[in-house]
Amino acid sequence: MQNLVLLGGGHSHAIALRLLGLNPLPQVRLILISDVMEAPYSGMLPGHIAGLYSHQECHINLLKLANFAQADLILDRAVSLDLEHQLVICQNHVPVPFDYLSIDIGSTPATNLISGAEYAIPVKPVPQFLEDWENFLEEIKVIKQSDRLSLPKIGIVGGGAGGVELALTMQARTDCKIHLCHRSSTLMSGYVPDIGHKFAQLLQQRGIKLHLNQTVNAITEDISNKALHCNSGLTINCDRIFWVTNATAPDWIKNSGIATDIQGFIAIDHSLRSLSHPNIFATGDIATIKDDPRPKAGVFAVRQGKPLYQNLRRVTLGKTPIPFYPQKQHLALIGTGDGRAIAVRGRIMIGASKLLWIWKDRIDRKFMAQFVRL
Ligand SMILES: Cc1cc2nc3c(=O)[nH]c(=O)nc-3n(C[C@H](O)[C@H](O)[C@H](O)COP(=O)(O)OP(=O)(O)OC[C@H]3O[C@@H](n4cnc5c(N)ncnc54)[C@H](O)[C@@H]3O)c2cc1C
Known part of the structure; x- marks a missing residue:
């Protein structure tokens, strides 16, 4: 039996867990470590602040998702990694051993250099x-x-x-x-x-x-x-x-000895695998593809979900992971808080319009529905 540990309930992991629930991996014990039971979906978060979505509408229930994927949920915060012994060290839980580890813990805004x-x-x-x-x-x-x-x-x-x-x-x-x-x-x-x-x-x-x-x-x-x-x-x-x-990575990532970029984000290749530790994958804000970075945006974390699942499946079955090349440009739909939205792609900007909001709302609700109707 191999231990596959998913650290963090970010967007890529939510998608990977759903796919793992639909197609369970043989001979794999799946463990999700998350410091929250409900993971916020970034696409609907501003709409929630504007009062357009309830808390429930913009949060993914990780317990339900973990149950669906037959994963053990450890509700705790990881505080470091012991890479030599292949352990995730948590604040309260005993160290969690892994054969394969996937990290999707997001980022936090930089405040450390500011007095007050x-x-x-x-x-x-x-x-x-x-x-x-x-x-x-x-x-x-x-x-x-x-x-x-x-x-x-x-x-x-x-x-x-x-x-x-x-x-x-x-x-x-x-x-x-x-x-x-x-x-x-x-x-x-x-x-x-x-x-x-x-x-x-x-x-x-x-x-x-x-x-x-x-x-x-x-x-x-x-x-x-x-x-x-x-x-x-x-x-x-x-x-x-x-x-x-701007987004920053926690110090314990860099201190663990895993290869990072200059800002401390985990350096990965196109197959979403750590450059220094081939049994560790990373996606979303916490990861940077070497020589081909993408913006720290939820849309990229979402797109990495399916290739992450495919590569976790491949490595646990003894196969080589395959590369994934995300688009360079993406369509951003930005809510203006008043029931309208603006579409931006490259140099083109359209809106603000109610129709764009209706479109964005449909996309986001469809995304969330896949975690409700499991
Ligand atoms: C106000 C605001 C609006 C935004 N709007 C958009 C938008 O409209 N579209 C867009 O594409 N992007 C948007 N973003 C960016 C977006 O939030 C991030 O890019 C996205 O959430 C990154 O996804 P992720 O999967 O990397 O991590 P996250 O979604 O941040 O998920 C990481 C998860 O890991 C958990 N975690 C963190 N540390 C630990 C730990 N040590 N142990 C255990 N669990 C841990 C966290 O609690 C969290 O649940 C917005 C950001 C902000 C601040």
């Missing part, structure tokens, strides 16, 4: 972010019901696709004044500058205050409010600060 980072709410881990968001919505409800005229001010740090979508959806949900800080001169790094300019116009039309070329280096808090401090000397007073900067 504890006053901001990082958007990942998602469960903590959603709890803070729900508390904030309660506060706003109380303010709206009382005679107090001014709504809280929101600061968002990071103007990538995630930060832009968050700004639009938070504004649509709360009517709060929003300040968005971004360190470059153009929003949406990873897209052509023209797309960034168009999104900047859209945000300004919606009354969102943009602070481009502003690198936040500190956050302070006093009795009345919080403040964002930028390298330029600019200070922005806010009541809540959300942190959506």
Whole structure:
């Protein structure tokens, strides 16, 4: 019997587990280690923040999925890897031995170099972010019901696709004044500058205050409010600060001795296999394909799900894994929080339109339905 351990309940693992449930592997003990019972689906997360989807609609029930795949679910957080002895070390559970390991644990926004980072709410881990968001919505409800005229001010740090979508959806949900800080001169790094300019116009039309070329280096808090401090000397007073900067990998990955890229993400080949440890696979945000990286976006984690399943199947049957070449460009459908969406591919941007939202909504609901009707 071989131990196949899936670490993290990310998008690729959700798909692989479903396929493993449909086509079980002979002579393999399947184990899923996850620090959450319900895994958020990134495509619907902004819609949930906008109040368009319930918690249940945008979360995958990992217990149900693990049962379907006949996998043992260990509800715990991995804290390191002992590669010599082929063990996953968890916070509470005894070390978990593996013959094959697959890692899909996502990423978190970088806050470690910021003084006062504890006053901001990082958007990942998602469960903590959603709890803070729900508390904030309660506060706003109380303010709206009382005679107090001014709504809280929101600061968002990071103007990538995630930060832009968050700004639009938070504004649509709360009517709060929003300040968005971004360190470059153009929003949406990873897209052509023209797309960034168009999104900047859209945000300004919606009354969102943009602070481009502003690198936040500190956050302070006093009795009345919080403040964002930028390298330029600019200070922005806010009541809540959300942190959506570039993705980072946890230190324990690099410290384990597995090959990583310069940023600490697991270096993999096109067959999704670690460059240093052939019995370890990695997908989604935590992995970077050497010399052919893709953006850290849920859509790529989703696309890697089926090839991951196929290669896990192959290696446990003693076969060589096969390469997978994801598309260079992808169609991004970005919700604007008001029941409309924008489509972006390469230089082309269409919308915002209700029809695009209906299309996006259909795609996302279809994706989630496969984990409900197992
Ligand atoms: C606000 C926002 C909006 C976004 N919107 C979109 C979008 O519309 N479209 C898009 O393509 N991308 C979007 N993204 C990016 C997207 O969230 C990520 O690229 C995507 O979630 C990555 O998927 P993943 O499978 O790598 O990991 P994740 O979806 O992050 O899943 C990783 C899982 O592993 C678990 N885990 C983590 N560490 C451990 C550990 N040590 N032990 C055990 N379990 C662990 C986590 O709890 C989580 O369940 C958005 C991001 C943000 C912040």
